[in-house]
Amino acid sequence: xSRESALVNADWVEQHLDDPSIVLIEVDEDTTAYNxxxxxxxxxxxxxxxxxxxxxxxxxxxxxxxxxxxxxGVANDQTVVLYGGNNNWFAAYAYWYxxxxxxxxxxxxxxxxxxxxxxxxxxxxxxxxxxxxxxTAQEQDGSIRAFRDEVVAAIGAQNLVDVRSPDxxxxxxxxxxxxxxxxAQRAGHIPTAANVPWSKAANDxxxxxxxxxxxxxxxxxxxxxxxxxxxxxxxxxxxxxxWFVLKELLGQDxxxxxxxxxxxxxxxxxxxxxxxxxxxxx
Amino acid sequence: xxxxxxxxxxxxxxxxKKEAIxxxxxxxxxxxxxxxxxxxxxxxxxxxxxxxxxxxxxxRFFAGPGEWTLRTLAPKNEPVDSKVTAATGVVAExxxxx
Numbered sequence: 001x002s003r004e005s006a007l008v009n010a011d012w013v014e015q016h017l018d019d020p021s022i023v024l025i026e027v028d029e030d031t032t033a034y035n036x037x038x039x040x041x042x043x044x045x046x047x048x049x050x051x052x053x054x055x056x057x058x059x060x061x062x063x064x065x066x067x068x069x070x071x072x073g074v075a076n077d078q079t080v081v082l083y084g085g086n087n088n089w090f091a092a093y094a095y096w097y098x099x100x101x102x103x104x105x106x107x108x109x110x111x112x113x114x115x116x117x118x119x120x121x122x123x124x125x126x127x128x129x130x131x132x133x134x135x136t137a138q139e140q141d142g143s144i145r146a147f148r149d150e151v152v153a154a155i156g157a158q159n160l161v162d163v164r165s166p167d168x169x170x171x172x173x174x175x176x177x178x179x180x181x182x183x184a185q186r187a188g189h190i191p192t193a194a195n196v197p198w199s200k201a202a203n204d205x206x207x208x209x210x211x212x213x214x215x216x217x218x219x220x221x222x223x224x225x226x227x228x229x230x231x232x233x234x235x236x237x238x239x240x241x242x243w244f245v246l247k248e249l250l251g252q253d254x255x256x257x258x259x260x261x262x263x264x265x266x267x268x269x270x271x272x273x274x275x276x277x278x279x280x281x282x
Numbered sequence: 283x284x285x286x287x288x289x290x291x292x293x294x295x296x297x298x299k300k301e302a303i304x305x306x307x308x309x310x311x312x313x314x315x316x317x318x319x320x321x322x323x324x325x326x327x328x329x330x331x332x333x334x335x336x337x338x339x340x341x342r343f344f345a346g347p348g349e350w351t352l353r354t355l356a357p358k359n360e361p362v363d364s365k366v367t368a369a370t371g372v373v374a375e376x377x378x379x380x
Contacts, residue, residue, distance in 0.1 A: 197328060
């Protein structure tokens, strides 16, 4: 993957609004944002109801994902272009999710909804209609999803990248600062994890920094480009943003997203936890 | 807005005593700006969070005690920075004029 194949800009999207081979999908942390206005022709996926199992803490399974995309009118051979609010946090999460289930052609709109709004580009509240399809997903791609045991095994052995804010990393906050503070039983981070807040990869307007700038940021933070990498955050959405940067923009091999992230790790019994601004010992 | 407090957004169901809240309103020429983005930067200038303003220009963060900077972005405007101090159990109100 590369920047050219994984990322499109707003001009490109405007030029392809009527292209039937493209499906625009908005995925927002604020699941009501779409209803207040969206890019013309875009459909919505709700990460809380469409993409999460409603009983277990896990994703919808392959059959449910197939039923979802068939119902929304997404075909296997279409190019899926994702965008969303909050600097594409949840759009990047959906991107990773589409890759997990093997969708071939997925792209992210650089800057997402914010850049589109700051450019004063057109939004509509008109709902598109799409013909139902018969979507076939692949089995989950285990090469991009990390589970807790491999995260514990990666301490001191692989790159662990904690992409939360410095205060969450150090244990001074448990959740992003625009959300009520809640979730994991313990604060802190996984020992040896480098703290590279996801936001370092983005400009103020939500677009990604250049490849050279990105490579420098992670190198400076101690990421060893010769090792495999696991990214995590609180619930796996911001780390999808970093996974996207490392795997899809910079083309790094063997990058996984740990979607259990701190809400799981910080509630596990018996695992090591580091507090404060230092990475800690293995 | 039903249940609105001075900050414009309801605090119903939130234990204010435990939170260090920063909230306020973005205005331009006295009119609320509902299309702005407010970014919360920590004491080192590092990005911590971001919210879009409500239709009435309001925003809110659950921060920690200490010094913070709000950076407000809006269409056709240069970013505006505002300093604010947060403390647990206190709602810090910030009026941002762009």
